Amino acid sequence: MSVQHLLTMTTNAKTKLFALLATVFGDNTTFTLQQVYQVAEGAMSYYYPNNTTIQATIRRNLEDLRDDGFLNFVDNQGTYSWV
Numbered sequence: 001m002s003v004q005h006l007l008t009m010t011t012n013a014k015t016k017l018f019a020l021l022a023t024v025f026g027d028n029t030t031f032t033l034q035q036v037y038q039v040a041e042g043a044m045s046y047y048y049p050n051n052t053t054i055q056a057t058i059r060r061n062l063e064d065l066r067d068d069g070f071l072n073f074v075d076n077q078g079t080y081s082w083v
Contacts, residue, residue, distance in 0.1 A: 013044065013047075013048065013057055013061055014061045014064050014065065016043070016044065016047060017040055017044070017058060017061045017062070017065070018061075018065055018070065020039060020040050020043055021036065021039075021040070021065075024039050025039075025082075026082075029081060029082075030074055030079050030080065030081045031079075031080055031081075032077075032078050032079050032080070033059070033062070033078030033079075033080070034078065036058060036062065036080070037055060037058065040058055041054055041055065041058070044057065044058060062080065066080075069083055070082070070083055071083060
């Protein structure tokens with residue numbers, strides 16, 4: 001299944017971000033906030049064109065994914081890992 005197909009099937013920003021991260025970083029042990037921005041910013045802007053705070057939305061959804069038990073914050077430098 002393509003990333004584009006996954007993103008159109010999902011219903012909210014958190015689920016879209018999770019699908020994108022799982023597809024792009026699924027095999028990576030860790031990834032950084034800067035890498036997430038590079039991968040997700042364009043897609044999130046496309047699906048939410050009226051959102052003028054895309055980076056803040058990405059950070060909030062990363063926190064939600066952490067709270068939901070999918071991600072760990074590795075350090076205070078913006079490094080994440082899968083649970």
